[in-house]
Amino acid sequence: MQAIFLGTSSAVPTAERNTVSIIVSTSEGQLMFDCGEGSQRQMLYAGLNPMKLKAVFITHMHFDHVMGLVGLMMTMGLLNRTEPLTVVGPRGLGKMIDFFERELYMNHKYELIFRSAEPGTVYEMGEVRVEAERAVHSTESYSYKVVQTKKKRKFHLEKARELGIPQGPLWGRLQVGETVEFNGRTIRPDEVCEPPAKPVSIGISGDTAYDDSLVRFFTGVNLLIYESTFSSELQDRAREMLHSTSTDAARVALKSGAGYLVIYHFSERYRDVKLLESEARAVFEKTTAARDFMKVEILENSIKVEQLQLRCAGKDADNKVGA
Ligand SMILES: [Zn+2]
Numbered sequence: 001m002q003a004i005f006l007g008t009s010s011a012v013p014t015a016e017r018n019t020v021s022i023i024v025s026t027s028e029g030q031l032m033f034d035c036g037e038g039s040q041r042q043m044l045y046a047g048l049n050p051m052k053l054k055a056v057f058i059t060h061m062h063f064d065h066v067m068g069l070v071g072l073m074m075t076m077g078l079l080n081r082t083e084p085l086t087v088v089g090p091r092g093l094g095k096m097i098d099f100f101e102r103e104l105y106m107n108h109k110y111e112l113i114f115r116s117a118e119p120g121t122v123y124e125m126g127e128v129r130v131e132a133e134r135a136v137h138s139t140e141s142y143s144y145k146v147v148q149t150k151k152k153r154k155f156h157l158e159k160a161r162e163l164g165i166p167q168g169p170l171w172g173r174l175q176v177g178e179t180v181e182f183n184g185r186t187i188r189p190d191e192v193c194e195p196p197a198k199p200v201s202i203g204i205s206g207d208t209a210y211d212d213s214l215v216r217f218f219t220g221v222n223l224l225i226y227e228s229t230f231s232s233e234l235q236d237r238a239r240e241m242l243h244s245t246s247t248d249a250a251r252v253a254l255k256s257g258a259g260y261l262v263i264y265h266f267s268e269r270y271r272d273v274k275l276l277e278s279e280a281r282a283v284f285e286k287t288t289a290a291r292d293f294m295k296v297e298i299l300e301n302s303i304k305v306e307q308l309q310l311r312c313a314g315k316d317a318d319n320k321v322g323a
């Protein structure tokens, strides 16, 4: 799995940072998390096709997380999307979508499936599932976790042949972990397959104050993407606004045993976020501060961070990001 940051600023966009949106690429297609204003154009700069989005997850109804959704929905309609689009978020999001569909005469051909977020599994497709947990913010807010489980196990042909199992559907069932009956004998997948691969996961905090429930929710994620609106010197302000500091983000990464931390959602007061990155690293070393168009990929035993080559007009912006 990989995550691409389309926007990394909190409430107010800057020349270097758009408001937040993250694309997670999975074995089952692309998922979007939050959709700040202008996110569809950021997708084009990043060389991503909005028509390929399977689902959009909104953490909460603050404008910097949701104002890009209506435009994106409209564009998909104009481009004749026919594949259904799932949208998950707080209840108010359903009302917002209904309002714009009616008042803007959206008339798109694709089916829009809205689901109210609640703690637990909110989306499932093939090998991928998305779970939600309540975050602690000034409005109904959720954190999300994407879990990808490789269902097909590594199959040893010679062992299957030794046991006399004929090539065909039985091989397929064993490979996805089913026990099968053959010639009056029970054959377990372990007899012909490697143990199942460990699931891979990405956690996304949305806006939230520190809370132990999120430490539990994010336990063992390979990649934790966590808001860091303020540096720790503005801790009191962060508490008051129900946001996190870079130190809070790092504490969650440390306590949850995350593999890697990327901090994002920076107040526009920080043109340079090195301070926030170094504060987080003092607590949790494996941390990077996100930049717009940064790609973070989960590899077998490591994390790869790179900056995307941009398409067309936004190209120069790539070199200006001060992070
Ligand atoms: Zn926000």
Ligand SMILES: [Zn+2]
Pocket (backbone or CB within 6 Å): 060, 062, 137, 207
């Ligand atoms: Zn917010």
